[in-house]
Amino acid sequence: MKVLLSLLLLVLLLFAASLLVGPAGLGVGDSLAALFRGEGDAVVLVMREIRLPRALLGAMVGAVLGLSGAAMQGYLRNPLAEPGIIGISSSSALGAVLALQTGAAAMFPLALPLSALSGAGIAVLLILALAGPRGGAMALILAGIAISALAGALTSLVLNLSSNPFAAMEIVFWMMGSLADRSMQHVWLAAPFMVAGSALLLAMGRPLDALTLGEDAAASMGVNLTRLRWQLVIGTALAVGASVAVAGAVGFVGLVVPHLVRPLMGARPSRVLPASMLGGACMVLAADVAVRIVAPDQDLKLGVLTALIGAPFFLHLIWRLRGAEA
Amino acid sequence: MWACAKVFDLTLVLALASAAPALAEAPGRVVSINLCTDQLAMMLAAPGQLVSVSDLASEPQSSSMVRQAAGYAVNHGQAEEVFLMHPDLVLAGSYTALATVDMLRRLGIPVVQVPPANSLAEAVEQVRIVGAALGQEERAEWFATRFETSIRAARIAGPRYSAAFYHPNGYTTGSGTLADEVMGLTGFDNIAATAGVTGGGVLPLERLVMAAPEVLVTSEPYPGASRAEEVLTHPALRAVQDNAGATLHTDADWVCGTPLIMRAINGMRRAHIRLDCKDPGNWNSKMCRLDAQ
CATH class of the missing domain: 3.40.50.1980 (Nitrogenase molybdenum iron protein domain)
Incomplete structure (x- = not known):
């Protein structure tokens, strides 16, 4: 409980930092006055229309990525499972790009998150089918690489064929993710799906605890494995799909965060899930503050920072697994 | 304070300038592979002298001379297609299609590269550069002088x-x-x-x-x-x-x-x-x- 409270405090601190850091270089007092009391025209605009949605999305995207990483690791009992690495993010990016380029998203705004979460859902189903219920690390990663590469190639193809000259330059955004210049519309578009997805994933805690004892033991304890599987598929699709639709594919959050919180919370999934949610929010908020400090006038992609932290961590995990398997 | 000078109407100028004779040493077949040299070539070339302009010249989002461009063959800036048009002169930008320019030069085709104008003075100068390349100095000088006059007349001295x-x-x-x-x-x-x-x-x-x-x-x-x-x-x-x-x-x-x-x-x-x-x-x-x- 104490850990959860401190993580929550950290989220709030980083949320405040995200509101107060930006290229406009506003004073703390002015910013807060504008945010809460609506004083000062231009500052209100900056705070309420530019920084608030950015900070909210940072927390939301991080939370769902951390949570879905923890849920997938718990369900697959595999420390390498993560939406980015196994191709779920890139598949939902493909869904989002299809909705945008076919014009569906322009006619019907909900088409964007719906298409993205369909992409994510299809990828989760494929992964589960390819890697099997007890999928070993190798099968999981190989299936993930294949799906990731295919979805990435199709995304690039769609963007290259677009009649819009800017579309082709957006491949980087869909692969790396960014929160620059998002608005409250994006927050409202993504929030309902993220809340529903998170609720499904958080409810997996107890069944996942039972699953650590093995599938037979879990089944004998009354866990409905089919139901659990669908809970994971739908929950991840909703959460990751909505997150990618508005912020692109931010990698490695779901991989790193559960491993960081496990030493603090113990290995039980029911405890790791909420802590990963808060930890994920911290990681993305911190990364988004950092991109604005490192390169205030450029749209440095969020995924660049998370990958700089995440990729070495991933290598370290593989190294440890190699030792365990040998 | 109103700076209400009459600024010259380009379509009128285009109509007036269409009849000057080409000089003897002027290249007979000119191909332009850059949107901006397309414009200058269409303004300055003698009838029949310009053979082809780039595909961008007929795209309304980027070209101001779509209607005029319809009268010319279209090229996509590829060395092969440009070579097969048998040009005596190719007009190109200085930063785009560099591989094409190199290839055309190796094939013995003269290429004039026109850098993008970063100032109005440079823009005026380019009218003269392209005019000289086309052997249409007189017409280019006429355009350049009118251009300079219009720029001077367009200055607004009022509140900023x-x-x-x-x-x-x-x-x-x-x-x-x-x-x-x-x-x-x-x-x-x-x-x-x-x-x-x-x-x-x-x-x-x-x-x-x-x-x-x-x-x-x-x-x-x-x-x-x-x-x-x-x-x-x-x-x-x-x-x-x-x-x-x-x-x-x-x-x-x-x-x-x-x-x-x-x-x-x-x-x-x-x-x-x-x-x-x-x-x-x-x-x-x-x-x-x-x-x-």
């Missing part, structure tokens, strides 16, 4: 307003550019140049909001969706537009440093007049009464 360019991805144009000089000429202070942007660069939306420009010059979205252009519909940018006195769209007339830039200059002049006319003290001036009609 703040303005900013804002394009997809928050891209803006700062000091040392043709667009910045157009702003300065027509009585505007470029916010991006004040903020220290040199050449092209990114101006974060927050900083644009804080600078609150009186005129916003933005671009028309292309067909098809892109995240880069989403920033142009951001609620904060809409609020900036609502507070600004005028919003202009940069279109094809802004792309090249050719005499066609006069159309962009005239657009900025009109925006300046509109802002002047918001001041009740100017309501009775002739210019504002004309503008209100």
